[in-house]
Amino acid sequence: MKKFNIAIVGLGGQGIITMGTVMKNAALNSDLQDVSGSERRGGAQREGYVETFVKYIFYENAAEMNSPRKNMHSPMIESGGANALISLEPLETLRGIKYLNKNSIVIFNKTPYIPISVRMGKTKYPEISFIVSELQKVTKHIYYYDIDAISLEKFNALTQKNIIALGILFAKADIPIERSAVESVLAEGKGAENNLKAFALGLNL
Amino acid sequence: MAKSNLFVNGSEGDKAIVLGNEAIARGALEAGIGYASMYPGTPASEIIAVLDKNKKHVENLYTEFSLNEHISLHGAIGASWSGIRSLCAMKNVGLNVASEPAQFLAYTGVKAGLVLAIGSDPGAPSSSNEQDDRWYSLHTYMPIMEPSNIQEAKDFTKDAFDVSEEFSFGIILMAPSRLCHNAGVLRFGNIRDRKNIKGNFKKDPENYLNLFSLAVKNHAKYLERNELLKKYLIESKFNKIINDGQSKIGFISSGVIYAHLMEAFDILGVYDHKILKLGFSFPISNELIKRFFEGLEKVVVVEEAEGFLEFQIKKIAYETGFKGSIYGKEFFSRTGEITLDDVISGVSRFLEKPLPVSFDFAAKKDKELSDKLPQRSGTFCIGCPHRATFYSILKAVGFSNTDEKERDVVIAGDIGCYTLGLLPPYNAMDFLTCMNAGLSIGQAISNFDKSKKVIALVGDSTFYHSGIPVLLNAVQNGADILYIILDNSWTAMTGHQKTPSTQKDIDGKPSANVLNLKDLVKSLGVSYVKSLDPNSVKRFSAQIKSALKEPGVKVLIAKRECILQEIRRNKSLFKNDPKVAETGESLYEIQKSRCVKCNECFVELACPAIILKKDEDTGGDYYYIDPASCVKCGVCYEICPNSAIRKVEFDLKSEFKIDGKSLEIAI
Ligand code: SF4
Numbered sequence: 064m065k066k067f068n069i070a071i072v073g074l075g076g077q078g079i080i081t082m083g084t085v086m087k088n089a090a091l092n093s094d095l096q097d098v099s100g101s102e103r104r105g106g107a108q109r110e111g112y113v114e115t116f117v118k119y120i121f122y123e124n125a126a127e128m129n130s131p132r133k134n135m136h137s138p139m140i141e142s143g144g145a146n147a148l149i150s151l152e153p154l155e156t157l158r159g160i161k162y163l164n165k166n167s168i169v170i171f172n173k174t175p176y177i178p179i180s181v182r183m184g185k186t187k188y189p190e191i192s193f194i195v196s197e198l199q200k201v202t203k204h205i206y207y208y209d210i211d212a213i214s215l216e217k218f219n220a221l222t223q224k225n226i227i228a229l230g231i232l233f234a235k236a237d238i239p240i241e242r243s244a245v246e247s248v249l250a251e252g253k254g255a256e257n258n259l260k261a262f263a264l265g266l267n268l
Numbered sequence: 269m270a271k272s273n274l275f276v277n278g279s280e281g282d283k284a285i286v287l288g289n290e291a292i293a294r295g296a297l298e299a300g301i302g303y304a305s306m307y308p309g310t311p312a313s314e315i316i317a318v319l320d321k322n323k324k325h326v327e328n329l330y331t332e333f334s335l336n337e338h339i340s341l342h343g344a345i346g347a348s349w350s351g352i353r354s355l356c357a358m359k360n361v362g363l364n365v366a367s368e369p370a371q372f373l374a375y376t377g378v379k380a381g382l383v384l385a386i387g388s389d390p391g392a393p394s395s396s397n398e399q400d401d402r403w404y405s406l407h408t409y410m411p412i413m414e415p416s417n418i419q420e421a422k423d424f425t426k427d428a429f430d431v432s433e434e435f436s437f438g439i440i441l442m443a444p445s446r447l448c449h450n451a452g453v454l455r456f457g458n459i460r461d462r463k464n465i466k467g468n469f470k471k472d473p474e475n476y477l478n479l480f481s482l483a484v485k486n487h488a489k490y491l492e493r494n495e496l497l498k499k500y501l502i503e504s505k506f507n508k509i510i511n512d513g514q515s516k517i518g519f520i521s522s523g524v525i526y527a528h529l530m531e532a533f534d535i536l537g538v539y540d541h542k543i544l545k546l547g548f549s550f551p552i553s554n555e556l557i558k559r560f561f562e563g564l565e566k567v568v569v570v571e572e573a574e575g576f577l578e579f580q581i582k583k584i585a586y587e588t589g590f591k592g593s594i595y596g597k598e599f600f601s602r603t604g605e606i607t608l609d610d611v612i613s614g615v616s617r618f619l620e621k622p623l624p625v626s627f628d629f630a631a632k633k634d635k636e637l638s639d640k641l642p643q644r645s646g647t648f649c650i651g652c653p654h655r656a657t658f659y660s661i662l663k664a665v666g667f668s669n670t671d672e673k674e675r676d677v678v679i680a681g682d683i684g685c686y687t688l689g690l691l692p693p694y695n696a697m698d699f700l701t702c703m704n705a706g707l708s709i710g711q712a713i714s715n716f717d718k719s720k721k722v723i724a725l726v727g728d729s730t731f732y733h734s735g736i737p738v739l740l741n742a743v744q745n746g747a748d749i750l751y752i753i754l755d756n757s758w759t760a761m762t763g764h765q766k767t768p769s770t771q772k773d774i775d776g777k778p779s780a781n782v783l784n785l786k787d788l789v790k791s792l793g794v795s796y797v798k799s800l801d802p803n804s805v806k807r808f809s810a811q812i813k814s815a816l817k818e819p820g821v822k823v824l825i826a827k828r829e830c831i832l833q834e835i836r837r838n839k840s841l842f843k844n845d846p847k848v849a850e851t852g853e854s855l856y857e858i859q860k861s862r863c864v865k866c867n868e869c870f871v872e873l874a875c876p877a878i879i880l881k882k883d884e885d886t887g888g889d890y891y892y893i894d895p896a897s898c899v900k901c902g903v904c905y906e907i908c909p910n911s912a913i914r915k916v917e918f919d920l921k922s923e924f925k926i927d928g929k930s931l932e933i934a935i
Pocket residue numbers: 858862863864865866867868869870891907908909910911912913
């Protein structure tokens with residue numbers, strides 16, 4: 064049995080849940096493969112912390128899959144258990160730090176969304192350099208981009224940033240899922256043309 | 269849900285990625301339900317929403333978003349007595365409202381299978397308490413099934429209908445938010461033939477006329493049925509003993525916590541302890557537990573909340589003469605969600621087995637950082653009328669966050685999207701408990717503390733849920749209070765179900781039976797009632813001020829549709845009729861030169877579309893309206909005391925207007 068865990072974090076309204084859904088739908092091809100993972104959804108409101116987990120399991124054979132000792136179904140990722148972390152908001156990357164180990168790959172978006180406590184002058188938003196140095200204490204594999212700016216520049220909208228981030232994930236991490244499987248999920252979904260473009264864009268960053 | 273709508277058409281051999289809630293709904297569909305209802309509540313809402321959305325593709329399926337849980341469960345009972353398999357869903361606290369029908373259900377029994385799916389919310393990310401509804405069953409005798417993953421969510425639901433019919437109990441299917449919102453692979457089964465779903469109510473006075481000596485008889489009957497069910501559960505497929513090691517330690521768990529436990533064992537590299545997985549957490553058979561206890565010296569119960577299983581297991585241990593020790597809450601917290609991490613740490617402590625290095629390191633790092641990071645809380649959507657409502661209220665009562673003035677008006681909160689008004693920067697609630705507590709508690713406070721004015725808030729959906737008698741009570745008893753109904757036409761927080769206020773559906777179709785809220789309020793005997801647009805903040809604020817001066821019960825209806833629904837409808841109308849879109853554009857902008865950073869828009873109103881930008885030239889910061897997120901509600905434009913925000917309009921003839929005045933020069 065092999066596991067591969069991806070934690071995706073960010074804010075309500077950034078398309079976090081969609082990223083998880085795309086990655087999960089790309090894993091329906093084999094019978095010896097399982098995927099699940101919970102989504103933390105607030106209400107319909109914006110700007111709250113949102114996280115979603117994508118947990119792939121690959122079984123050696125049917126016997127292993129059917130053994131209750133090996134058939135894993137926790138919807139959560141444990142501390143230090145993520146192979147990859149994607150964060151669409153810099154500060155939230157640090158809230159996702161608990162999922163990292165020394166081999167984890169981290170991809171994060173540099174565009175900050177200022178929480179209300181910072182607006183009110185009660186706290187300070189951390190510098191990107193602080194975020195990076197904290198992450199570096201855990202793993203060396205850190206990649207960050209201004210994904211908001213890239214999405215705005217290429218698509219004239221922020222809506223593509225989540226799929227761009229998935230492209231980056233495939234470029235930087237060794238994901239045990241076929242890239243083409245993700246592409247066919249995107250091709251069958253809403254806004255296929257832009258999503259495929261965004262994915263390709265991320266792949267080349 | 270996947271492309272070819274497997275939710276409706278899928279059959280054995282198909283699989284798809286579905287949400288736990290959808291899996292429950294699919295299980296009910298496979299079992300041949302003809303009735304599905306709920307009062308929406310996170311985390312359970314999608315259970316009925318997905319059935320409602322698909323009902324036009326499903327023969328003989330009735331769905332209902334009932335006005336409250338009490339009505340909803342009664343509806344399911346009526347359907348069951350008519351021979352229709354019925355599914356009712358609600359969130360944990362919904363059972364408080366539906367506790368009355370739940371109390372009677374064991375007495376009267378069911379005809380066709382009835383399943384009550386409950387979404388519990390440990391850690392309370394979307395609730396006002398952590399209530400574990402399983403305790404209700406100690407007196408309602410409703411059997412409880414707890415699926416541990418997405419596949420079981422479907423399979424258990426399907427089977428629950430058979431068990432319900434066989435033992436004549438309504439079955440509770442418990443799913444915590446972690447399962448409701450777990451998305452993963454589901455393997456489908458076949459759907460029962462739906463052609464013959466037809467109601468036929470057969471009179472059954474002995475069971476259904478539940479009073480006097482008949483009630484006492486029914487009481488005895490269900491205690492008997494409960495014993496039969498216990499017997500059935502000794503060998504049933506729902507409870508499993510895993511016994512492949514030599515250890516004298518046993519673990520008992522159920523539901524998602526069982527899933528955490530199995531993964532925790534794998535992460536800790538522990539494979540030899542005896543395990544009991546309870547698919548039914550009520551009732552529990554003494555015989556089953558006795559068999560599990562065999563050869564064990566120590567037993568640990570791994571579960572959430574106050575220990576419903578532990579309570580039962582300890583009683584059974586006493587009754588069966590178990591000599592070993594039983595643990596539980598010493599290792600797993602009574603409060604908050606029990607996460608995978610908590611199970612790993614608890615098991616590691618109990619077995620005195622070291623934690624994996626990477627786990628330990630990451631957990632410590634998280635702890636060290638979490639105090640240092642600015643907290644983040646959700647807020648109203650951009651352009652949400654609730655933001656304007658709170659802003660208006662705070663202005664009317666003379667409160668400001670910028671100068672930290674005290675607010676002596678008491679503001680009573682209630683349940684809905686507007687509950688977010690209790691968070692900074694508004695801090696505009698003084699208490700918040702359950703549905704419609706605002707006005708009822710507020711009425712008494714205004715009665716006993718005459719030095720303070722009281723404003724009670726309520727949303728339209730919450731008002732219709734159980735607020736009408738509360739308002740009538742305030743009128744009847746001569747209360748002195750201002751009641752503001754935030755009528756945004758939808759049960760927005762749970763995914764936009766309709767309320768009696770919904771005028772137009774998202775496709776533009778007018779709703780049938782729309783209620784005139786103002787007339788309703790008047791008919792209850794309120795003479796001071798006004799309906800106005802909260803986005804006209806100055807007018808609204810002045811109205812609140814003058815209402816507070818009047819005696820008696822005053823009602824203001826803040827009437828404006830949820831911005832998300834308005835945007836969605838406009839989008840779909842544009843799509844169908846491109847001409848509608850050709851009406852020109854407008855935008856709001858902050859003129860850097862005039863803005864003095866007084867913070868009226870940035871902190872007091874706190875619209876998230878107004879952001880801080882770095883000035884490349886000076887290195888300083890300035891306020892900026894992000895045109896990609898601004899929805900042009902115009903509220904900031906109205907409130908800026910320095911006229912620094914302007915409205916720029918341009919139509920297709922490239923005519924420009926600034927603040928309503930035409931410009932000569934075209935750009
Ligand atoms: S209200 Fe006007 S002056 Fe005050 S910060 Fe906003 S734009 Fe600037």
